[in-house]
Amino acid sequence: MYSNQTLTEKSKKAGRHFSGWLLISLLLGYVGSAIAGEHHHFIPGETRTGAYIFHNYCSVCHGDRGDGQSRAKDGLDPPPRNYTTPESAIELTRERMIHSVTNGRPGTAMIAWGSELSAAEIENVVDYVRKTFMKLGNNSAAHTVPDSKLLASRGGVLYMQSCAMCHGETGARDTTGRMQPPPRDFTSPAVIAELTRKRMIASITDGRPGTAMMGYGSQLSQGDIEAIVDFIQSAFMSGSTPKQ
Ligand code: HEC
Ligand code: HEC
Known part of the structure; x- marks a missing residue:
């Protein structure tokens, strides 16, 4: 899917985004297991669940509750996205989220995950975030169409x-x-x-x-x-x- 050239470029880019923050993390001694640098490439045929991916790769910045309250946040400008706000519910369409997770957000700590996670895994983690943390009116099982x-x-x-x-x-x-x-x-x-x-x-x-x-x-x-x-x-x- 990706040429070696692209992968190397991606890793280099990820390294640049992370270097400052990683240094601080190392000093404070809390480098999570899932930070870039440790490149777990996905195994074809194995699709991990959204919950697994979120808690291994994303919560380190976005927080266990998806509210952006992580220890990493203080070192990051812009800060990690808080999924629980009304603004996020409005702005973050499923399509946009899949795009941002796949391609990253240039100039921010939100790197591209398209080489770490398969397309199906990206959909899984996006759906997990939407279902678990985002306040989406119509998505809630509690709401039903009137009789x-x-x-x-x-x-x-x-x-x-x-x-x-x-x-x-x-x-x-x-x-x-x-x-x-x-x-x-x-x-x-x-x-x-x-x-x-x-x-x-x-x-x-x-x-x-x-x-x-x-x-x-x-x-x-x-x-x-x-x-x-x-x-x-x-x-x-x-x-x-x-x-x-
Ligand atoms: C190193 C910290 C870090 C990690 C790890 C991380 N993110 Fe982010 N994420 C950010 C930051 C910072 C932003 C805000 C970027 C911006 O303001 O444009 C962000 C933004 C986002 C957004 C909103 C993008 C948009 O279009 O505005 C989504 C969705 C997201 N992250 C999902 C994820 C998922 C899913 C994972 C795990 C696979 C993940 N993030 C891992 C730091 C991180
Ligand atoms: C184009 C989108 C749109 C359509 C169509 C629409 N609304 Fe709204 N509605 C809104 C928005 C946005 C608000 C929030 C306004 C605010 O916060 O003051 C709102 C607020 C309201 C409120 C609360 C107002 C208040 O006093 O706070 C009522 C009641 C309401 N809408 C009823 C309706 C009804 C009934 C219809 C159809 C006849 C309708 N809306 C059609 C967007 C829409």
Whole structure:
């Protein structure tokens, strides 16, 4: 797959990124087993799990909890990515992560892993990080698509037509794209506590200035807007008392 020439170049590059930090690590005496330099080339036919790869190759910088809180972080500028922030959930699409892990991030300690890990292993570790650490609305098993009766209601049909592309079919928002702020996650307890029925109607009618949430007051009747709010409350916010 890689010529010897490319491999040597890659190792040299990795060596440069690491040298300063490795020196500090050595001084402090905590060089993890999985740092570059120890080149475990993947064995064809053997595909290691995402959990194995993460805890052997990645946690040394990204932290055991994926929050970037590792001992290595102080020596690194930019610091290792904290996967648990809302920004990471929005910015880091699966595709981008696979690309960054394969090719590295030039000028940072995030080296290319394309010669250490097979394509399948890179997908495994990316999926492990996404599932374990990233706060991705739609990915959570706790969120389910509303039942068919609710979906068939007037509010359900309108929601799926006009709102689901941002807020998600499960109300826990669709995290692809780069919206800042992100769409509200209707299933989050903090959001449920904040969003009164009155406030939702006002926000849907007039929009939220400076955000991707536009006003629907000129497209939808007051009755339609109330029907959507009924749907959001019963489909996504149930379990808590609907706010008046
Ligand atoms: C030597 C420290 C180090 C190790 C080991 C390391 N990373 Fe990183 N990683 C970083 C740093 C630093 C960044 C931030 C780079 C930036 O800001 O562009 C980063 C960023 C990332 C990103 C986000 C990239 C983007 O597109 O913004 C992903 C995903 C990632 N790392 C995954 C991994 C995985 C998976 C492994 C293990 C196979 C790993 N990292 C190992 C230091 C490390
Ligand atoms: C283009 C993406 C997008 C679409 C489409 C969209 N929203 Fe939003 N929505 C957002 C974003 C982004 C926010 C967060 C705004 C903020 O933080 O102030 C938001 C916030 C909200 C809020 C909370 C507002 C508040 O007061 O905090 C409600 C309620 C809402 N949307 C309902 C809807 C409904 C109902 C529809 C369909 C009729 C819809 N949204 C369509 C992106 C979208």
